[in-house]
Amino acid sequence: MTTTPSPEPGDHLRSPLLSPAVKSAGEPEPQKMCIDDMLQKYCGEFGPWQLRHFVLTSLAWALEAFHTMVMIFADREPDWRCVEAAGCEAVAKTVCGLEPGSWEWTGGPGSSTVAQWGLVCGDKYKVGLVQALFFGGCMIGAGTFGHLSDSFLGRKGSLTIVCILNAIFGCLTALSPNYTTYVLLRLLTGFSTGGVGLCAFVLATEPVGPTRRGAAGMSTFYFFSTGIALLALIAYIFPTWRALYIASSIPSLLFLLLVLPFISESPRWYLVRGKVNEAMKLMKSIAKSNGNQLPGGVTLALDEESKSQNASNDEDPTSKNAVSGSLVDVVRSPITRIRLFLAVAINFLCSVVYYGLSLNVVNLGTNLYINVLLNAIAEMPAFTITAILLDKFGRKPLAIGTLWFSGLFCFVGSLVGNDVVGVWKVARMVCGVLGIFGMAGTYNLLFIYTAELFPTVVRNAALGCATQAAQMGAILAPFVVVLGGALPFAVFAVCGIVGGLHAFYLPETLNKPLYDTMAGMEDGEREDDALTSV
Numbered sequence: 001m002t003t004t005p006s007p008e009p010g011d012h013l014r015s016p017l018l019s020p021a022v023k024s025a026g027e028p029e030p031q032k033m034c035i036d037d038m039l040q041k042y043c044g045e046f047g048p049w050q051l052r053h054f055v056l057t058s059l060a061w062a063l064e065a066f067h068t069m070v071m072i073f074a075d076r077e078p079d080w081r082c083v084e085a086a087g088c089e090a091v092a093k094t095v096c097g098l099e100p101g102s103w104e105w106t107g108g109p110g111s112s113t114v115a116q117w118g119l120v121c122g123d124k125y126k127v128g129l130v131q132a133l134f135f136g137g138c139m140i141g142a143g144t145f146g147h148l149s150d151s152f153l154g155r156k157g158s159l160t161i162v163c164i165l166n167a168i169f170g171c172l173t174a175l176s177p178n179y180t181t182y183v184l185l186r187l188l189t190g191f192s193t194g195g196v197g198l199c200a201f202v203l204a205t206e207p208v209g210p211t212r213r214g215a216a217g218m219s220t221f222y223f224f225s226t227g228i229a230l231l232a233l234i235a236y237i238f239p240t241w242r243a244l245y246i247a248s249s250i251p252s253l254l255f256l257l258l259v260l261p262f263i264s265e266s267p268r269w270y271l272v273r274g275k276v277n278e279a280m281k282l283m284k285s286i287a288k289s290n291g292n293q294l295p296g297g298v299t300l301a302l303d304e305e306s307k308s309q310n311a312s313n314d315e316d317p318t319s320k321n322a323v324s325g326s327l328v329d330v331v332r333s334p335i336t337r338i339r340l341f342l343a344v345a346i347n348f349l350c351s352v353v354y355y356g357l358s359l360n361v362v363n364l365g366t367n368l369y370i371n372v373l374l375n376a377i378a379e380m381p382a383f384t385i386t387a388i389l390l391d392k393f394g395r396k397p398l399a400i401g402t403l404w405f406s407g408l409f410c411f412v413g414s415l416v417g418n419d420v421v422g423v424w425k426v427a428r429m430v431c432g433v434l435g436i437f438g439m440a441g442t443y444n445l446l447f448i449y450t451a452e453l454f455p456t457v458v459r460n461a462a463l464g465c466a467t468q469a470a471q472m473g474a475i476l477a478p479f480v481v482v483l484g485g486a487l488p489f490a491v492f493a494v495c496g497i498v499g500g501l502h503a504f505y506l507p508e509t510l511n512k513p514l515y516d517t518m519a520g521m522e523d524g525e526r527e528d529d530a531l532t533s534v
Contacts, residue, residue, distance in 0.1 A: 032301035035268055035283070036210050036513055042298070043283055045209020046216065047290030053207060054216055056259050058223045060159060060200035063255060065227025066234075066248040067166055067193045071134065071186075072372060073235040074244055075127050077114045079106040096121040110240040117179045130183050132475045137190025139471035145195025146464020147327075150457065154273075155203035156265045158195055163252045163260070165192035170249025174242040197224070198467055201447050202460055206266040207286065210514060211391070217448030218387035221440075225383070228376035232369045268456045271300055272516055302516045327461050329518055330454065335525055336518070339453045340462055342502050344469040346399070347446055349499035351473025352480065353406060353492045354443050357436040359481050360488070378433060382441040394510040395449040399442060399503040406438030407496025414489035428489075435492060442499075452509035456516040 039045050046054075080095055082103050095103055105115040113119060119126045141162070149158035169189040176182035201220055208216045231248060238244045267286075270279035279300050287294045330336045358375065382402075389398055413431030446466070454462040480491050515521035 030299045031297055033298055034302065034513070034516065035271065035279075035300060038283055038294075038298065038300065039207075039209040039286075040211075042292055042294050043287040044290035044292055046212040047286075047292075049286045049289035050208050050212075050216075052262075053264060054204045054219075056263050057159075057200050057204040058220045059255060059259055060163070060196050061220055061223035062227030062230065063163065063166065063252050064193055064196040064200075065224045066231050066251060067170060067189055067196075068134075068138075069228050069231055069372070070235075070244060070248045071131050073231075073368070074113055074241040075119075075131065076112050076368060077120065077127075078111045080104065081106055094121070107239060110242060112241050113179075113182060116241065117182075119179070126179065128478050130179075130186050131478060133183060134186045134190040134193075135471045135474040137187040137192075138194035138474070139468045141191040141194025142198055142464045142467035142471060143194075144191070144464075146198055146460045146462075146467070149195070149199050149202065150269075150460040154265050154269050155199055155206070155460070156260070156263060159199040159203060159263075160256065160260055162192045162195040162199065163256050165189075166196065167249050167252040167256065170252065171246055174245035174249075194467065194471065195464075198460065198463055202451065202463065203263070203266055205448070205451065206268045206456075206514075207264075207282075210511060213452075213514070214390045214395070214448055214510070215387050217451065218383060218390055218444050220447070221383050221444040222380060225376045225379045229373050232373040232376070235372075236369050267300075268514075268516065271302065272457050276300055302520060327458070327465060330458050330462055330465075333518055333522065335522060336454060336458070336462070339506065340465060342506050343446075343450045343453060343462070343466045345502050346403075346499045347450070347466040348469040348473045349495040349502075350403070350439060350442050350446060351470040352477050352495050353410065354436065354439045355474045355477035356480050356488060356492055357410075357432055357439065359478060360432055375436075378437065379440040382437045383444050386441040386445050390445070390448075391510065394508050395445065395452070396503060396506055396508045399445055399449060399506070400500045402438045402442040402445065403496050403500035403503060405496075406435045406442065407493045407500065409434040409438065410489050410496055411493035414486045414493055416486065416489075431489070435489075435496075439496070449506075449509065452512065452514060453506070455518055455521045456514070457518065 033041070044050070080103050083101070105111055107115070109115045113130075114127060117123075117126075145153075145158045145162060148161075149155050153161065166189060169185055169192060173182065173185040173189060176185060197220075201217065204220060205213055205217045234247050235244055238247045264282060264285075265278075267279045267282045270276070270282065276299070280294075283300065284294050327340075330340050386398060386402065393401075409431045413428050413435065416428040416431070447463075450463055450466050451459055480488050483491070513524060515524060
């Protein structure tokens, strides 16, 4: 009499994804392939299908730019003028201390929230408060939708939800009767905005092959910068803050109606959720659109299963329980735990510098609309250069280089005093421009780098955690800028240099597989370690 051995813990992850089925005599075993291998061998890594899907999905980044950067225009302090013949400008540079009724806002009380509710002088802190709470909402939303997109909602489902919420909260913000309501609605808008770029990035890059994924991922930020540039034009056309919030929220509704129906769910999400038939149907569609064809004897499988063709012949690729993971799994594994800590630290430090240097633009005293437009355009060369160098030098050296590049020029900027004129003023401005140039490249790179550090089952959860850290940096940035003088540049320099030191401890992911499961990644790491030791 024989006994059936009891299953070992974790067998449900190591066992094949596919359920048993009866095979005909002599019927060959289907060739099991992971998604990366199938894209490279049969479907095409970045053909017409991926290009269309990538562009449509990445349009969501422009929506995130609208809802984030609208604060620059809506919460600005507008110009003012005296209404008395005495000329109060001669005795005051600000409205603080002037008699009520002796001055007025040039564009009227509806020109901005500052003018609407008198957020000046003793109440000026309220402007920074509402902006900080927006980023706080982004931090919560990134973690929430990062988990939901990895679980039952999926990438496309989560993107749909956040766009619906953005359209609703954005339009309601325009109807805010008072400051308290305004703060609440901006917090809710931040909550939904935190999931937009995260879901769009993963959904856009997961169907792309491994050798093209880096350049594709780096290109998503062009859409964000283009959104900022378009927002400057929208803000110029709609000068009042209420009209601006409606105008910047309508694109989210248009995206829902005109773009999302033509976007597909990620085949990787289908696979790890056990929906192999849906994943295979999508892979066939990708192959057909790219002018290729999938042979009949291949099927999708998770990483570890595709590597073990010696598995039981009784396994058939039709169905299996879904494989899922969470941040608990990330922390439990020594490999991903260290990666998560480093990714969180680097994203936090990078965000402090990026948003801090961006906020300094409003202090230049020039035309605000042109400033924002030029700032958006200035980031694009950084994206281009990093995208070109990404697959040549790798993720790790480029991350270290861009962080230290920004840190170096921020350090030089900190050596220039505050009360400067002429060439020294220009020198400090150049240091700020070069600092944000380097950090824009890092910010862009970190998305693709962080995504490649974690397997599919926890990728969005890990990305959400890193994005939360970046939002914490964004919350801190305005308070650093308030320090004034050379101190902000000094803080930004330290953040850039320390961030580069952290990147030294991350592994290189160039041309490495995009693993689906924790077990697959751990097996791959063991194989790499074995090859390295030989």
